[in-house]
Amino acid sequence: QAQLQESGGGSVQSGGSLRLSCDTSTYATSNYCMGWFRQAPGKEREGVALIDQENVRHYSDSVKGRFTISEDDSKTAMYLQMNSLEPEDTAMYYCAAFLQYVTYGYYCALSDVKARDFGYWGQGTQVNVSS
Numbered sequence: 001q002a003q004l005q006e007s008g009g010g011s012v013q014s015g016g017s018l019r020l021s022c023d024t025s026t027y028a029t030s031n032y033c034m035g036w037f038r039q040a041p042g043k044e045r046e047g048v049a050l051i052d053q054e055n056v057r058h059y060s061d062s063v064k065g066r067f068t069i070s071e072d073d074s075k076t077a078m079y080l081q082m083n084s085l086e087p088e089d090t091a092m093y094y095c096a097a098f099l100q101y102v103t104y105g106y107y108c109a110l111s112d113v114k115a116r117d118f119g120y121w122g123q124g125t126q127v128n129v130s131s
Contacts, residue, residue, distance in 0.1 A: 003027075004095050009125030016129070017083045022095030022122060025076035033098040033108035036069060036080045037115055038091035038127075045094070045115045049080060052101075052108040060110055062088070085129045092124040 008020040024034060035050035049069035050058045057069050068081040078095060096118035098106070106113050 003120040004097060004122035006093065006095050006122040006125040009093060009127045011128040011130065012085055014086055014129055014131050016085050017081070018085065018127060019082070020080040020093055020095070020125060020127075022078040022080075023076070024071075024078050024095070024097065027097055027099060027120065029099045031100055031102040033101040033106070033113060033118075034071075034078055034096065035118075036078075036093055036095055037118075038089075038093045039124075040091040043091075047110040047113075047115065048093070050108050050110060050113070051078065056108065058109045082127070085127075087129050087131045090127060090129050092126050094124045095122045096120060 005023040006020060010018060012018055031053050033050055033052050036048045037045050038048050039045040048060055048063055049067055051069045066084045070079045097120040098113060098118045101108055
């Protein structure tokens, strides 16, 4: 059962934009690493963007400069603004949370945490980009 809830996926043409939202209000903790992952058919789930409790952000090279991860001021929602979308961005997008990651000795960066480290996931929202 999904513990987070995404919304905002859809179909756009290449060059278009979408904004994904994730309800994170269920979880309140002093340190957290939250982010967006995606999985295309036949491929492994990959990290796209991460944000921590100090608003430090990390992006994969494939989306850097095009996608922006953010949170609302109340820390109850997380967003992924996706601009200049390309057909290669087509995938199921998931929001995920790794709570108390500092306690476990991790650094909230795509080079340090992997999908398997995140204990809370949404059900996914599909993004389709046509050429």
